[in-house]
Amino acid sequence: MSAPLLWIVVPFLGGVLILLLLRERYSAWAGGALSAVLALIALIFPIDTALLLGTVSLKISPSIQFFGRSFEFAKADGPLLAIIYGVAALWFFGTEASGTANRFVSLGLMIVSLLTASIAVEPFLFAALLLEIAAMLVIPLLVPMYQKPGRGVVRFLIYQTLAMPFILFSGWMLAGVEASPGDLGTTTQAGTMLGLGFAFLLAVFPLYNWIPMLMEESSPYATGFLLWALPTFTVVFALGFLDRYTWLRTTPQLASAIQFAGIVMVASGGIFASLQRHIGRMLGYATIAETGLLILIMGLRSSEIVNLTFLILIPRGLALAVWALALSIIKRKSYSLLFSEVQGLARSYPITVAALILAHLSMAGFPLLAGFPARLAIWQELAGQSLSTTVWVFVGMLGLLVAAIRTLAVFVMVEEQKWGINESWVQIAMLGLGVIGLFILGMFPQILQPFLADLPSLFNRLGQ
Amino acid sequence: MLILISCLLLFVTALTLIILRVLQPTARYTWLVAASGGILSLLSVFLWLTQMPFEFVLPAWQPVSLFATPILFRADEISWPFSISIAALTLATVLTASARPVFVNDFAWMGALALGGVGILAVTADNPLTLLLVWAFLDLTELLTQLRSVDGKANNEKVVISFSTRAFGLALLLWANIVSAGEGSTVNFQSMSASSGLFLVAAAGLRLGVFPLHLPYSSESTLRRGFGTSLRLISAASSMVVLAHTPVESLNSIITPFLITLALIASVYGGWMWLRAPDELNGRPYWIISLVSLSMVSALSGNPTGVIAWGCALILVGGALFLTSVQITWLNRVMLISVWSLSTLPFSLTASAWLGRLGIFTPFVIATQALTVAGFIRHVVRPPERELLDTQPGWARAVYPTGIFLLIIMQVTLGLIGWNGALQVGAWLQALIASLLTFGLVWATPRFRILNPIRAHWVTSTASRLNGIYQGFWTLYRVLARLSQAIIVTLEGEGGIMWTLLFLALFVSILTQGSP
Numbered sequence: 008m009s010a011p012l013l014w015i016v017v018p019f020l021g022g023v024l025i026l027l028l029l030r031e032r033y034s035a036w037a038g039g040a041l042s043a044v045l046a047l048i049a050l051i052f053p054i055d056t057a058l059l060l061g062t063v064s065l066k067i068s069p070s071i072q073f074f075g076r077s078f079e080f081a082k083a084d085g086p087l088l089a090i091i092y093g094v095a096a097l098w099f100f101g102t103e104a105s106g107t108a109n110r111f112v113s114l115g116l117m118i119v120s121l122l123t124a125s126i127a128v129e130p131f132l133f134a135a136l137l138l139e140i141a142a143m144l145v146i147p148l149l150v151p152m153y154q155k156p157g158r159g160v161v162r163f164l165i166y167q168t169l170a171m172p173f174i175l176f177s178g179w180m181l182a183g184v185e186a187s188p189g190d191l192g193t194t195t196q197a198g199t200m201l202g203l204g205f206a207f208l209l210a211v212f213p214l215y216n217w218i219p220m221l222m223e224e225s226s227p228y229a230t231g232f233l234l235w236a237l238p239t240f241t242v243v244f245a246l247g248f249l250d251r252y253t254w255l256r257t258t259p260q261l262a263s264a265i266q267f268a269g270i271v272m273v274a275s276g277g278i279f280a281s282l283q284r285h286i287g288r289m290l291g292y293a294t295i296a297e298t299g300l301l302i303l304i305m306g307l308r309s310s311e312i313v314n315l316t317f318l319i320l321i322p323r324g325l326a327l328a329v330w331a332l333a334l335s336i337i338k339r340k341s342y343s344l345l346f347s348e349v350q351g352l353a354r355s356y357p358i359t360v361a362a363l364i365l366a367h368l369s370m371a372g373f374p375l376l377a378g379f380p381a382r383l384a385i386w387q388e389l390a391g392q393s394l395s396t397t398v399w400v401f402v403g404m405l406g407l408l409v410a411a412i413r414t415l416a417v418f419v420m421v422e423e424q425k426w427g428i429n430e431s432w433v434q435i436a437m438l439g440l441g442v443i444g445l446f447i448l449g450m451f452p453q454i455l456q457p458f459l460a461d462l463p464s465l466f467n468r469l470g471q
Numbered sequence: 472m473l474i475l476i477s478c479l480l481l482f483v484t485a486l487t488l489i490i491l492r493v494l495q496p497t498a499r500y501t502w503l504v505a506a507s508g509g510i511l512s513l514l515s516v517f518l519w520l521t522q523m524p525f526e527f528v529l530p531a532w533q534p535v536s537l538f539a540t541p542i543l544f545r546a547d548e549i550s551w552p553f554s555i556s557i558a559a560l561t562l563a564t565v566l567t568a569s570a571r572p573v574f575v576n577d578f579a580w581m582g583a584l585a586l587g588g589v590g591i592l593a594v595t596a597d598n599p600l601t602l603l604l605v606w607a608f609l610d611l612t613e614l615l616t617q618l619r620s621v622d623g624k625a626n627n628e629k630v631v632i633s634f635s636t637r638a639f640g641l642a643l644l645l646w647a648n649i650v651s652a653g654e655g656s657t658v659n660f661q662s663m664s665a666s667s668g669l670f671l672v673a674a675a676g677l678r679l680g681v682f683p684l685h686l687p688y689s690s691e692s693t694l695r696r697g698f699g700t701s702l703r704l705i706s707a708a709s710s711m712v713v714l715a716h717t718p719v720e721s722l723n724s725i726i727t728p729f730l731i732t733l734a735l736i737a738s739v740y741g742g743w744m745w746l747r748a749p750d751e752l753n754g755r756p757y758w759i760i761s762l763v764s765l766s767m768v769s770a771l772s773g774n775p776t777g778v779i780a781w782g783c784a785l786i787l788v789g790g791a792l793f794l795t796s797v798q799i800t801w802l803n804r805v806m807l808i809s810v811w812s813l814s815t816l817p818f819s820l821t822a823s824a825w826l827g828r829l830g831i832f833t834p835f836v837i838a839t840q841a842l843t844v845a846g847f848i849r850h851v852v853r854p855p856e857r858e859l860l861d862t863q864p865g866w867a868r869a870v871y872p873t874g875i876f877l878l879i880i881m882q883v884t885l886g887l888i889g890w891n892g893a894l895q896v897g898a899w900l901q902a903l904i905a906s907l908l909t910f911g912l913v914w915a916t917p918r919f920r921i922l923n924p925i926r927a928h929w930v931t932s933t934a935s936r937l938n939g940i941y942q943g944f945w946t947l948y949r950v951l952a953r954l955s956q957a958i959i960v961t962l963e964g965e966g967g968i969m970w971t972l973l974f975l976a977l978f979v980s981i982l983t984q985g986s987p
Contacts (some may be wrong), residue, residue, distance in 0.1 A: 213974040216962040282955040314534050374607035384537040390653030397649055405642060412635045419618055419627040453533040
């Protein structure tokens with residue numbers, strides 16, 4: 008068995024089979040179980056290393072050829088695949104509790120497999136094509152059948168599609184830069200093209216307005232999944248660029264531009280979140296702020312870029328899943344996520360509200376919760392470089408904190424009403440496990456160390 | 472390790488009570504279990520004296536290259552007096568529960584025991600990271616218990632606002648940590664940079680309701696005597712401990728006198744309202760404001776020992792008064808020993824309170840102290856109608872006063888042994904003047920109408936919309952909301968893509984200006 012077959016083809020086929028054969032009831036468990044098994048395999052069986060099980064020798068070969076292109080996974084990709092499929096399993100197990108249709112699991116599996124292919128493909132510029140195909144597959148996930156797509160969906164597709172030519176064009180120019188590194192004109196043009204490509208992909212300010220729009224018009228769970236999956240893989244893709252091209256890392260102007268973009272996203276995301284009256288849009292702005300943090304990390308002059316990035320990505324997956332699930336449950340009850348519609352829900356849906364608030368606080372970097380250790384590390388790293396940058400990041404996180412407190416105030420503002428639990432047992436179990444996970448990751452981030460320890464070797468030069 | 476043992480004794484006892492409540496809901500020995508846990512914990516904190524100073528370090532967060540600061544607890548002359556006070560308060564809460572009208576294996580006992588454990592962890596926290604985690608735990612616990620115990624829109628809103636002020640206090644502590652990290656010193660409070668000192672004071676001030684003056688806790692909560700007292704006092708003490716860690720060099724700032732003035736305004740207000748409060752439970756928020764402001768003045772005047780003295784007084788003297796729910800004449804008289812503890816006279820618990828540089832602020836400090844002590848005397852000697860102990864069983868009649876007596880004994884003991892502030896002569900002349908003024912106020916209280924009890928009017932709890940500062944923030948918030956709405960409508964409207972691309976072109980041109 009080769010690794011690309013196992014982690015790209017199998018989940019893609021699994022998605023197709025679930026779409027065609029399984030009923031909605033079983034799809035969540037099937038998709039979740041498949042993802043969990045793939046995560047466990049990635050964790051237990053090292054790629055390209057023979058394992059003896061009794062008399063049987065097992066070896067997962069690292070690559071496969073496909074139409075002249077190669078898909079390769081190195082041994083160090085194991086923890087990354089475990090993280091990807093582990094978090095994806097959480098999302099798929101949560102679909103039943105969220106009441107999302109079975110298309111979510113099948114399309115979700117296909118999207119994850121395509122995105123996984125994007126980090127394995129060689130030449131790696133083809134990742135842009137795979138990201139574009141994945142973005143297209145997201146559309147049926149966001150738009151219910153026989154319904155006209157909303158403005159947010161259209162804008163999402165436009166921006167993702169615009170990203171592809173910029174990335175491919177920059178790839179062509181980068182070859183020229185490698186050939187003549189002294190040509191500053193070409194270098195600037197290549198850097199600008201690449202920057203624009205990633206600006207569209209990562210929804211850098213002001214290209215992020217489709218995110219809150221999507222949160223308003225589409226299913227919160229599906230949109231939450233999209234907001235977890237796309238930035239995660241795009242960031243890994245971007246790290247690959249930084250790792251490959253030395254001049255990208257060493258050009259001070261580029262590093263400043265990356266930092267500036269990150270700061271604007273963090274600060275504006277946090278401030279806009281604090282001013283919203285729609286709890287779905289708040290999630291959108293929180294993810295924008297967090298993507299800003301990831302971009303900011305890429306611009307740091309530090310050997311800890313990879314560690315910091317993954318320290319954010321894992322809790323992000325969990326917090327987003329819990330938050331999106333809670334939003335889905337609330338939306339099924341109140342049909343709208345406006346403050347006026349969800350006021351006083353804390354007493355009738357206490358577990359959902361508690362999970363939502365804790366996930367929100369986690370993204371704001373509240374101590375004890377999953378997002379805190381990563382933010383603390385970023386702040387400490389930033390403080391050594393620039394206190395003014397740190398101030399803006401701090402402002403962004405304060406904005407998210409204000410948003411969380413406003414949401415909490417709206418949820419608890421109710422006249423005399425008895426406490427009661429109206430969530431189903433599946434919802435209680437999923438939200439409960441998610442919240443426990445948030446606390447565990449917040450108090451003991453060292454449990455991520457088995458995943459994080461080998462990841463820097465994926466990007467050797469970034470750690471230098 | 473002893474720190475862990477003391478806390479574990481409380482946590483394990485709380486856990487045992489939960490298990491007993493599930494398995495044997497009618498068991499009659501649960502109170503004994505709770506009291507035994509409390510006694511053992513108190514004794515174990517005394518044992519710290521044999522090994523002090525010592526540290527307890529939890530396994531470091533990883534990767535170590537990112538997390539240089541470990542989670543660290545330290546028993547020393549700052550944390551020990553706070554810890555012993557918290558352990559004593561926890562035990563006293565359980566002992567005095569024997570005289571409560573409903574005497575069953577109550578969640579309040581478990582809460583008080585667990586809270587005691589967390590409180591000890593908070594006061595022994597030796598770096599901002601550790602304290603942040605413990606504060607966050609306390610804040611979330613308080614938010615949860617308050618939301619469960621209050622009713623009505625306005626009260627719920629007050630709880631959220633209280634939580635928000637404490638959360639912003641957390642943010643200030645975090646900022647102090649970041650500033651210190653930027654200068655390369657984060658391992659513990661002792662090595663924190665001077666520039667972070669005022670942020671520490673501001674963090675504590677915000678959480679305690681001093682900067683800006685507000686009442687962080689609502690008085691309408693149903694959490695009154697037992698667990699309510701523990702929660703209020705331990706929560707306040709956990710914030711006060713930061714003041715004792717403030718680097719003295721940071722107090723040379725130009726804004727220090729300004730902060731002292733603010734703290735004095737808060738303390739005079741707190742003392743005045745405490746003196747005029749209708750009863751001790753309604754006056755409790757003012758008692759806390761008054762004492763924490765005095766401790767803040769101590770810290771800002773360069774006397775961290777004074778913070779510890781006021782902190783212990785807050786817990787032990789306040790605990791004795793607020794846990795008293797039964798009318799016993801002789802016990803009321805014994806409680807007057809606490810007046811000695813608050814007097815700052817030589818060898819008292821607060822003898823070391825005024826060793827700093829107070830300068831022109833001295834008269835105001837004396838006035839505040841006198842108001843606070845006079846208020847205490849008034850609430851002790853003129854208690855509201857309370858139940859009698861005669862209806863309780865014999866053992867409860869013996870145990871209940873023991874709980875109150877324990878807190879009084881601890882006040883006297885702490886004045887004599889175990890820490891830097893013990894056996895101090897202190898500023899005796901200042902103490903004498905404050906004492907004379909106190910007795911003057913006690914004499915005048917029944918004779919002058921202005922000193923008679925009324926309810927608070929110009930500063931209410933944090934929810935007050937009339938407060939100018941909050942109103943200002945709210946106006947700013949609304950302006951920002953309108954501005955953001957205008958931006959959002961522009962970017963998300965029909966011409967949004969064009970506007971977005973225009974912005975993008977603008978940013979690219981700005982950024983490329985700096986490139987070759």
